[in-house]
Amino acid sequence: MLSVGSIVIRCSDLDRQLLFWTAALDYEPRVPxxxxxxxxxxxxxxxxxxSLDAVPSERILPPRIHLDLYADDQAAEVDRLESLGALRVHWPKRPRGADYVIMEDPEGNRFCVVDAAPGDAA
Known part of the structure; x- marks a missing residue:
C-alpha cells in the first residue's frame, strides 16, 4: 500500500518559505x-x-503539479494568505463561477484555494 508522505517544494529562500508555509498551513517544522x-x-x-528543499530550479508555467488547498471560508483564507505574502494569479481561461482561486507563494510556486464550504462539492 502507498500513501502520500510528503509533498516537496523546491525553493531558493528556505527561511522565507518556511515562514510562509508554516503560517499558511498551520504546520510545524521537524526540529532540528x-x-x-x-x-x-x-x-x-x-x-x-x-517539505522545503533549498535547491533552486527553473520555474515553468503552467506548473506540472500544484497543491489544491481546501477552505471552508475561501474569501477569508485568500485574504489571510495574501497577508502572508501570497499573490493572486490572473488566468484568462479560468471558467466563470470556478470554485478555486489561483495563487502563488512568495517564490512563485502556484497553488489553488478551493471553496470547500459545507454543502459544496469539492
Missing amino acids: LDEGFALLRPRSGEGPNV
Missing part, C-alpha cells in the same frame, strides 16, 4: 532543521507533510 531542507508536519497530526 537540516541544512537546506525542512520537513513541515501538520500540528493536528492529520494530512501529508510538506
Whole structure:
C-alpha cells in the first residue's frame, strides 16, 4: 500500500518559505532543521507533510503539479494568505463561477484555494 508522505517544494529562500508555509498551513517544522531542507508536519497530526528543499530550479508555467488547498471560508483564507505574502494569479481561461482561486507563494510556486464550504462539492 502507498500513501502520500510528503509533498516537496523546491525553493531558493528556505527561511522565507518556511515562514510562509508554516503560517499558511498551520504546520510545524521537524526540529532540528537540516541544512537546506525542512520537513513541515501538520500540528493536528492529520494530512501529508510538506517539505522545503533549498535547491533552486527553473520555474515553468503552467506548473506540472500544484497543491489544491481546501477552505471552508475561501474569501477569508485568500485574504489571510495574501497577508502572508501570497499573490493572486490572473488566468484568462479560468471558467466563470470556478470554485478555486489561483495563487502563488512568495517564490512563485502556484497553488489553488478551493471553496470547500459545507454543502459544496469539492
